[in-house]
Amino acid sequence: MSGAELGLAVSVFLACAVEAVEALTIVMAVGHTRSWSSALAGVGAAVLALAAIVAVLGSALTSLPFDELRVLIGALLLLFGLQWLRKAILRAAGLKALHDERETYGQESAAAKAARRSAGAFDPYSFTISLKGVFLEGLEVALIVVTFGANQHRIALATAAAGAAVAVVIAGGLVARAPLARVPENTMKFAVGVMLSSFGVFWVFEGAGAHWPGGDAALLGIIPGMLIASIAVVLALRRGATR
Numbered sequence: 735m736s737g738a739e740l741g742l743a744v745s746v747f748l749a750c751a752v753e754a755v756e757a758l759t760i761v762m763a764v765g766h767t768r769s770w771s772s773a774l775a776g777v778g779a780a781v782l783a784l785a786a787i788v789a790v791l792g793s794a795l796t797s798l799p800f801d802e803l804r805v806l807i808g809a810l811l812l813l814f815g816l817q818w819l820r821k822a823i824l825r826a827a828g829l830k831a832l833h834d835e836r837e838t839y840g841q842e843s844a845a846a847k848a849a850r851r852s853a854g855a856f857d858p859y860s861f862t863i864s865l866k867g868v869f870l871e872g873l874e875v876a877l878i879v880v881t882f883g884a885n886q887h888r889i890a891l892a893t894a895a896a897g898a899a900v901a902v903v904i905a906g907g908l909v910a911r912a913p914l915a916r917v918p919e920n921t922m923k924f925a926v927g928v929m930l931s932s933f934g935v936f937w938v939f940e941g942a943g944a945h946w947p948g949g950d951a952a953l954l955g956i957i958p959g960m961l962i963a964s965i966a967v968v969l970a971l972r973r974g975a976t977r
Contacts, residue, residue, distance in 0.1 A: 741953065742882045743895040745929040749818075749878050750899035752922050753871040758903055759835045759913045760867035763842035768849075769857035776864030783869055784876045788893065791877075795884035804941030807881045812934025814878060819927025819964055825920045827971035832920055835913035878930070928964060932957040 765773040795803060824830035842863070849859045879896050883889030906914050936946065936956055946952035 739888060739891060741929060741933065741957075742888065742892055745926060745933070746875070746879055746882055746892045746895040747899045748922050748929075749926045750872075750875045750896040751903055751917075752919055752926065753875050754900050754903035755835065755914050755917050755919060756833070756838070757868045757871040758907045759839050760842055760871075761864050762907065762913060763839050764846045764860040764863045767843050767846040768851075769855075769860040771855070772857035772860035773864040775856075776861040776866075777868050779861075780865045780868035780872065784872045787873070787876050788880055788889070791880045792884055792889045795880060796889075801941045801943070803884065804937045806941075807884060808934045808937030808939075808941055810877070810881045810934070811930045812938060814874065814881075815927050815930030815932070815934050817927075818923050819931055822920055822924035822927050823964060823968050823971065826924065826968045828975060829971060835915040835917075835919075839913045882933070924964070928957060928960045932960045935960075 761773050761777055795807070798806065821830065825832050846859065846863070852858060875896060879892040880889065883892035903914065906917075932953060936953055940946065
């Protein structure tokens with residue numbers, strides 16, 4: 735496995751793990767409060783929809799010319815990465831509240847209890863909320879899987895990394911039987927933001943015709959540089975907030 739492929743797998747794993755933790759909280763809330771069977775049916779429907787998106791977009795992207803593909807994928811990864819990094823930086827600087835899974839669980843449970851119940855074994859509310867939660871949390875990860883995987887022609891590797899992350903989160907949820915509130919979500923989001931932004935910069939320039947010194951080894955300089963710049967922004971924002 736090359737360095738770029740390892741970076742692909744790690745980035746997808748972390749991104750999927752973060753989103754899976756948030757989706758798990760929603761599913762557990764409606765499952766415990768209302769109907770596990772309907773909630774799990776919603777999860778299944780969302781997973782099928784996400785799998786279809788990965789299959790269709792992956793096939794479409796890999797048919798593009800190589801240079802155009804790298805520019806497009808690099809731009810998408812840079813967009814995703816900066817979005818993740820911005821939120822993580824604001825949270826690390828104390829300017830945005832940290833995501834609290836216990837609080838989210840409480841809110842979702844309260845809403846589930848207050849929602850109207852229908853007759854019969856199937857619960858439309860549990861199905862809809864689980865489907866929406868898993869689909870929305872997983873959509874960005876699906877796009878990351880497609881873009882990363884299509885660029886390296888390793889969609890199977892990216893999908894496997896995402897599947898491993900989901901399996902780990904589900905196992906953690908089964909053991910804890912509670913929202914995974916102790917998972918360092920912001921640290922993971924920070925890492926994903928740095929990785930995606932770094933790969934985005936790398937592939938945009940490569941697709942535009944630039945040649946990085948050392949090829950993929952240039953990422954060993956780009957990633958630490960992005961990390962240092964991001965930490966510098968956090969420190970600057972903290973100083974500004976203190977003043």
